[in-house]
Structures are given as structure tokens and as C-alpha cells.
Amino acid sequence: MSALVINNLYKTYRNGFEALKGISLTVEQGDFFALLGPNGAGKSTAISIIASLVNKSAGEVSVYGHDLDREKEQAKCLIGLVPQEFNFNMWEPVVEILVNQAGYYGIPRKEAFRRAEETLKRLDLWDKRHTQARWLSGGMKRRLMIARALVHRPRLLILDEPTAGVDIEIRRSMWRFMREINRHGTTIILTTHYLEEAERLCRNIAIIDHGRIVEQTGMSRLLSRLNTEVFVLNLKSSITDPPTLPGYQVSLVDAETLEVEVLREQSMNGLFDLLSQQGIEVISMRNKQNRLEQMFIDLVDRSKRQGAAT
Amino acid sequence: MTSWGIYRVAFQTIVTKEVLRFMRIWMQTILPPAITTTLYFIIFGKLIGERIGEMDGYRYIDFIVPGLILMSVIQNSYANVVSSFFGTKLQHYIEELLIAPVPNWVVLGGYVVGGVTRGTLVGIVVTVIALFFTDLRVNSYGLTLLVFILTSILFALAGFINAVYAKSFDDISIVPTFVLTPLTYLGGVFYSIQLLPNFWQQVSLANPVLYMVNTFRFGILGVSDIDVRIALVIILGFITILTAYSLRLLSRGVGIKD
Numbered sequence: 001m002s003a004l005v006i007n008n009l010y011k012t013y014r015n016g017f018e019a020l021k022g023i024s025l026t027v028e029q030g031d032f033f034a035l036l037g038p039n040g041a042g043k044s045t046a047i048s049i050i051a052s053l054v055n056k057s058a059g060e061v062s063v064y065g066h067d068l069d070r071e072k073e074q075a076k077c078l079i080g081l082v083p084q085e086f087n088f089n090m091w092e093p094v095v096e097i098l099v100n101q102a103g104y105y106g107i108p109r110k111e112a113f114r115r116a117e118e119t120l121k122r123l124d125l126w127d128k129r130h131t132q133a134r135w136l137s138g139g140m141k142r143r144l145m146i147a148r149a150l151v152h153r154p155r156l157l158i159l160d161e162p163t164a165g166v167d168i169e170i171r172r173s174m175w176r177f178m179r180e181i182n183r184h185g186t187t188i189i190l191t192t193h194y195l196e197e198a199e200r201l202c203r204n205i206a207i208i209d210h211g212r213i214v215e216q217t218g219m220s221r222l223l224s225r226l227n228t229e230v231f232v233l234n235l236k237s238s239i240t241d242p243p244t245l246p247g248y249q250v251s252l253v254d255a256e257t258l259e260v261e262v263l264r265e266q267s268m269n270g271l272f273d274l275l276s277q278q279g280i281e282v283i284s285m286r287n288k289q290n291r292l293e294q295m296f297i298d299l300v301d302r303s304k305r306q307g308a309a310t
Numbered sequence: 311m312t313s314w315g316i317y318r319v320a321f322q323t324i325v326t327k328e329v330l331r332f333m334r335i336w337m338q339t340i341l342p343p344a345i346t347t348t349l350y351f352i353i354f355g356k357l358i359g360e361r362i363g364e365m366d367g368y369r370y371i372d373f374i375v376p377g378l379i380l381m382s383v384i385q386n387s388y389a390n391v392v393s394s395f396f397g398t399k400l401q402h403y404i405e406e407l408l409i410a411p412v413p414n415w416v417v418l419g420g421y422v423v424g425g426v427t428r429g430t431l432v433g434i435v436v437t438v439i440a441l442f443f444t445d446l447r448v449n450s451y452g453l454t455l456l457v458f459i460l461t462s463i464l465f466a467l468a469g470f471i472n473a474v475y476a477k478s479f480d481d482i483s484i485v486p487t488f489v490l491t492p493l494t495y496l497g498g499v500f501y502s503i504q505l506l507p508n509f510w511q512q513v514s515l516a517n518p519v520l521y522m523v524n525t526f527r528f529g530i531l532g533v534s535d536i537d538v539r540i541a542l543v544i545i546l547g548f549i550t551i552l553t554a555y556s557l558r559l560l561s562r563g564v565g566i567k568d
Contacts, residue, residue, distance in 0.1 A: 013568060014568075048568075051405075051408075051409045052408055052409055053405055053408050053409065053567065054567060054568045055563055055567055055568070072411070073313060073316070073411035073413075074411075076409065076410060076411040077411050079409065081409055083405065085402065087401070087402035087403050087405045087406070088401075088403050088406070089397075089398075089401060089403050090401060096327075096330075099323075100323055100327050100406070101406055101410070103319055103320060103322065103323025103324075103326075104320050104323060104324075104406060104407060104410035104411075104412050105316065105320075105410055105411065106311050106315055106316030106317075106318075106319045106320060106411070107319065108319055109319075109322075109323075109326075148406075
């Protein structure tokens with residue numbers, strides 16, 4: 001069964017702005033799904049409609065087979081949302097925020113406290129349980145939003161830029177946590193501007209732009225469509241001129257750094273053979289640009305050109 | 311869990327949250343009406359009241375007690391819901407409720423009961439203070455309690471509607487200052503409308519607070535300027551209209567959804 005099916009979803013705001021122009025999307029059970037797009041593309045509107053925070057203009061949404069119009073309560077029970085902006089009562093203690101949220105899902109107070117304890121411990125917030133939310137750091141507030149979204153144990157978790165503004169250490173611990181809950185069966189939909197994050201975590205992807213889905217496919221399939229990749233090579237010894245490597249485009253960034261453009265059909269072994277023949281030793285290498293970022297820019301540019309043509 | 315089980319727990323959660331909220335800030339919610347009413351009793355009841363003499367056959371201080379109790383109930387039921395629900399909108403934690411499987415009538419019911427609880431608590435505090443100044447005897451406990459609760463419900467609903475439309479803190483203070491306070495002061499709290507010229511008596515009859523104050527006074531003292539049965543119909547009518555209107559606002563998402 002699909003965790004989420006969106007069919008022909010439209011949203012036109014009162015001021016006439018068309019945020020969604022008929023998007024259709026399927027997310028399979030157990031997936032870790034990236035929903036990407038530039039600012040204002042319609043990601044947050046789509047998420048808000050799924051979470052019942054915004055009324056749709058037309059279309060259908062179903063969660064684990066429960067239609068959001070006809071079986072609203074069943075569908076809602078299955079969704080957990082971590083929104084982009086902090087949206088909890090800043091004057092309420094952390095534990096009460098979780099207990100109240102559990103209560104709205106019909107979980108009795110005693111059981112709600114037990115679940116709040118379990119969830120806060122998992123997210124390293126148990127020590128802060130009596131602290132008012134406004135006194136938490138930015139990273140803790142983000143984790144509190146995740147804890148609140150999980151307290152009723154949803155089967156579909158929607159994360160709208162969950163790591164925005166948090167430092168790399170917390171971001172990595174949040175990645176570990178997200179992977180873990182996904183491994184235990186929770187379907188996750190992630191929107192993020194950190195494309196490295198989406199590439200590392202997600203198996204499937206949809207790219208939305210100007211209210212339309214411009215791509216929906218598997219992450220590896222999408223990345224395999226990259227025609228070229230640019231690698232940055234750090235050299236052991238200095239060189240003065242860029243080496244001539246037949247078939248590869250090479251440029252010298254500085255005396256100890258080379259940039260090499262590699263086509264999809266070319267192999268890295270061939271490149272290293274040529275470098276070895278010229279006595280150049282490579283001590284490390286990296287992608288110049290994140291691969292998904294490169295693909296994302298290509299797709300959004302193409303969508304813009306098509307939009308301009310029509 | 312059945313849907314009704316979810317609704318029951320969700321309702322209890324909203325009410326508990328509301329009660330904890332106003333109890334946490336009791337210095338701002340419970341204490342001020344107690345001090346204000348004590349001053350009313352001292353100034354209007356004792357100092358000025360003794361020079362006024364009797365009204366409708368009762369000592370002036372005895373006459374104003376029901377009105378003062380009900381005035382505090384009205385103001386606090388209203389204030390609780392308007393400030394709390396506006397706060398949930400302003401900080402966006404209304405989204406906690408919108409995303410959850412909580413029907414609109416449970417949301418409305420929870421906030422209204424929260425307002426009624428604060429109104430009742432303040433009403434009890436004011437009644438206890440009144441006992442220091444008067445020998446309070448109740449004519450009809452049933453009617454007194456009924457009007458007390460119905461009035462509290464009505465103004466909690468009015469506070470809810472105000473909060474739904476409010477876009478700023480000014481919007482939640484305009485109605486209490488320019489509508490609620492004049493209606494309460496002109497609603498027969500401090501005088502019998504029999505004292506007014508005929509024209510102003512007729513104008514006063516358009517004031518819904520007059521019906522509540524007089525019915526409550528009838529419950530305690532046994533005297534009223536108006537027919538208590540008509541008053542009850544009017545109060546129930548207002549509650550019905552405001553409930554339907556509040557539910558309509560919630561279902562359309564006015565002020566809370568795009």
C-alpha cells in the first residue's frame with residue numbers, strides 16, 4: 001500500500017496566486033522521500049494541505065488508503081509533521097507540549113507522559129523537560145518539534161526543512177535519528193535546501209517548481225543521468241602547468257589543486273592511470289559540486305526555460 | 311480507540327491546558343477581579359451606598375451584589391478565551407490542533423469550558439468577598455446557577471469569535487473596552503432601569519446584559535426589572551447563534567487557515 005497518494009492537487013490562494021497547478025505524487029510505504037524545489041515552488045503548500053493546515057482548491061489526497069476528505073480522522077492519526085517555523089507555545093514546559101499533543105490524538109494523560117519521556121530521551125531533551133520552550137537553543141527547538149511530531153507514533157512523518165539553521169554536529173545526529181526511525185518502518189517525506197542531506201538520506205525524489213512536479217524518480221536513477229561530474233584533486237607535489245590528459249578537460253586551480261571534468265562514460269581508473277604516467281600523485285579528491293545539486297539546477301533551469309517558452 | 315474516546319481525551323486535554331494556563335498566571339487572572347470588586351463593595355456599596363438608601367426594596371449594597379458577581383463572570387469568561395485563542399493563533403500553535411484528529415466542536419467546547427472555569431472561579435472568589443459586606447441569601451439556587459453558567463458560556467463564545475477575527479492585540483482589547491464594558495455598566499449592575507425615563511428604559515431593553523443581570527438578581531434577591539422567562543429564552547438564543555457562528559468560522563478556517 002502507498003503511504004501517500006496525491007492526485008491532481010491544485011491550490012489557488014485568495015490573492016489569486018496559483019501555488020499548486022495539479023500535482024500528482026505517490027510515496028510508497030517505508031520510503032525516505034525527498035520533495036525538493038526552489039523557494040516558492042509549492043513544497044510547503046503541498047505539505048500544509050496534507051497536514052490539513054491549508055485548504056486545497058481541488059484534487060485528492062490519501063494517506064495509507066484513507067482519503068483526507070472522507071476519512072479525515074483516520075488519515076490525520078497517521079501523519080506527523082515537523083513544520084519549517086517553530087509553532088509551539090514558547091511559555092509551556094517541554095514535557096507539557098508533548099503531553100498536550102498526545103492528548104489531541106486521544107492518548108490518555110498517563111500514557112502521554114510515558115510516551116513523552118520515551119521520545120524526549122531518544123532526542124536528548126529529557127533533561128530539559130521542565131524548561132519553557134523559549135529557553136531552548138535553536139537545535140533543541142528543532143528536536144522538540146521532531147519529538148512532538150513523533151509522540152503519537154505516526155506512520156508518515158513529514159519533515160519540512162528540519163535541519164535549517166542547526167550546526168553540522170546536530171544535523172548529523174538528526175540524520176542518524178531519521179534513518180533509524182525510517183529503518184523501523186516510518187515513511188519519511190523530507191524537504192530541505194541542503195541537497196547533500198537529501199542525497200545521503202533519500203531513496204526517491206520529486207522536484208517541484210512553479211507548482212508543478214518536474215521530476216519524480218529514484219535518487220540513484222536521477223544521479224545516473226548526470227552527464228558530467230567535476231572532481232577537485234589535491235596533489236602531493238606542486239606543478240606549474242596543467243597536465244594534458246587525453247579525453248579529459250583539466251584546469252589548474254592552484255599549484256597543488258586540479259579540476260578535472262569526467263564524462264559519464266569515462267572511468268576514474270583511466271584518469272588515475274594518465275596522472276600516474278605523468279608522475280602526478282593525488283592525495284585526496286572530492287566532487288566540486290554536490291551531484292544532486294548539479295542535477296537539481298539543471299532540472300529547475302530546464303523547467304524555467306519551458307515555462308518561458310509557453 | 312474509538313472516535314468518541316479520542317474526542318473525550320482531546321477535550322480533557324484542551325480544558326486542562328486552559329486551566330493550567332490561567333492558574334499559572336493567577337496574579338493576572340484571579341487576583342485583579344478580586345481587588346476590583348472589593349473596591350466596588352467598599353466605595354459603591356459602603357461609602358456611597360449608605361447615602362443612596364434602598365433600591366427595589368433592598369439595601370443598595372445588597373442590590374449591586376448580583377450584578378457585580380455576574381460582571382466579573384462576564385469579563386473573565388470573555389478575557390480568558392479571547393486572549394488564549396488569540397495567543398494560539400499568534401504563535402501558530404493552533405496548528406497543533408489543526409493537524410490532529412480533533413473536530414471543530416471539540417476545539418470550541420474545550421476553549422469555552424476553559425473560559426467558563428475561569429469565570430466560575432472568579433465568580434466564587436467575588437461571592438466570598440461579597441459575604442464580608444452583605445448577608446447574602448439566595449432566592450433560587452437552581453436559577454442562580456443556571457444563569458451563572460449560561461452567561462459564562464455566552465461570553466466565552468463571544469470571546470472566541472473576537473479572537474478568530476483579531477489580527478493584533480488592539481483587536482482583542484477594542485471589543486471589551488468599547489462594547490463589553492459599556493454594555494455591562496448600562497446593564498443594570500448598579501441601578502434598576504425603573505429609575506430611567508421611559509425612553510431610556512426601552513433603549514436598555516436592547517442590551518442583552520440587562521437580561522442576564524436581572525435574571526441573576528432574581529435568582530438571588532427575587533426581584534427583576536424584566537420577565538425572567540423571556541430573559542432565559544434570549545440568553546439561550548444568543549448561545550445558539552454564537553455557537554453556530556463559531557463552528558462556521560472554524561469549519562471555514564477564518565483567521566486560522568489559508
